[in-house]
């Protein structure tokens with residue numbers, strides 16, 4: 001039951017006006033506040049008492065130079081109402097957005113104000129999201145072709161190196177080519193991760209173990225005057241993630257730390273487990289903690305203005321060509337995908353510390369993938385190789401043939417089926433691009449099983465779009481660009497996993 005209140009009309013009006021969503025103010029011809037309701041006072045961060053009876057210039061020194069005042073002035077003199085959207089800056093420097101309606105009244109002007117800050121922020125965020133979606137579509141569109149080109153570059157550099165031998169005078173230059181292609185591949189991965197197109201395969205991974213494995217690689221990235229420390233407590237604590245996501249996070253943070261220390265310093269990476277309060281030392285079953293991952297440097301640090309923008313996509317303070325400004329945007333994207341948070345503490349001259357908190361996963365560690373053996377494995381099995389890109393096809397064919405495999409190649413699923421069905425020859429393994437003109441790689445694998453029930457498959461993927469293709473559970477995917485070694489290892493692994 002709603003309470004029944006009896007008030008005289010004037011009191012009822014006052015109570016109601018004070019509780020309106022809109023601020024109401026009446027300003028006299030001499031700029032004195034004649035009436036201010038509670039909401040308007042709140043909008044101005046003053047009390048009604050502070051405002052009524054004083055002039056605007058007295059209450060807000062400097063207000064007579066603002067666009068808002070000019071609008072009020074126009075209405076005062078012209079007696080024509082106006083509407084405007086205005087950003088009001090408080091003495092603290094904070095700002096809020098208001099929709100204002102200014103109307104002439106017999107005693108001066110009346111201003112109705114509506115706080116639209118939240119709505120405006122949401123609109124701006126939506127615009128930003130739409131912009132990033134467009135970027136994502138663009139990226140997804142070119143990445144497939146781009147990764148094909150990279151496979152050909154990296155692959156052929158590999159092949160020439162093998163042919164000439166490591167001691168050949170040109171091997172240095174070849175390595176440069178391979179490295180440049182790898183950098184381009186890393187950038188592609190960043191863009192893809194950003195566009196959320198990367199298909200991730202999550203399992204329980206221990207960040208402590210990932211950092212341990214990355215350490216030697218990271219050391220090579222750092223110049224001699226930069227030290228690297230790894231502090232680990234609760235090494236085995238796991239999070240539910242794709243291993244490469246964690247590697248990507250750490251790599252980005254360490255490279256940033258390096259760039260912030262042009263005259264040397266120390267990078268300290270840390271991992272520890274935080275348990276829910278009051279649970280003692282060991283996490284009881286079913287009560288997960290937080291895995292805290294940190295990367296600290298002793299570098300230049302950041303001003304609050306820079307700090308406020310570092311997670312924006314394409315924000316960089318680095319020279320043209322040195323930074324794309326995607327690093328931290330990707331890091332934050334990935335951390336959020338994993339249900340975590342990222343914080344930064346920094347001050348000019350005092351270095352920076354990035355802290356990432358991820359929910360602990362109590363699921364047991366999934367069996368780790370076998371490490372790549374050093375020699376390239378070989379075999380004699382029959383491989384059906386399908387890829388629409390001639391360069392990729394010829395590189396993969398050369399690699400597989402040199403290692404002893406019998407290779408039949410085709411540019412489409414339909415052509416592949418024509419060349420093997422009814423030919424009487426066996427097919428042990430299908431190596432196919434997922435995205436093909438016509439029938440896709442996954443459909444081809446299913447069709448092929450009609451004729452060769454034991455056939456295994458390795459799917460090549462160039463744009464992380466396999467999320468859109470129906471892949472059988474546990475399908476083996478090899479991301480483009482890949483090296484000769486990676487192809488041979490994967491092919492052997494999958495063939496060995498066949499039931500005897």
Ligand SMILES: Nc1ncnc2c1ncn2[C@@H]1O[C@H](COP(=O)(O)OP(=O)(O)OP(=O)(O)O)[C@@H](O)[C@H]1O
Pocket residue numbers: 252256257260297299300301302306310311315316317318322323324325326327328329351352
């Ligand atoms: N550890 C750090 N110390 C000082 N400034 C940093 C640090 N990490 C990031 N920044 C600042 O944040 C900006 C954005 O970083 P981000 O990693 O997103 O892009 P980038 O490093 O400039 O380019 P990219 O990572 O794409 O090559 C940097 O340009 C730099 O100004």
Ligand SMILES: [Mg+2]
Pocket residue numbers: 252255256323326327328
């Ligand atoms: Mg960076």
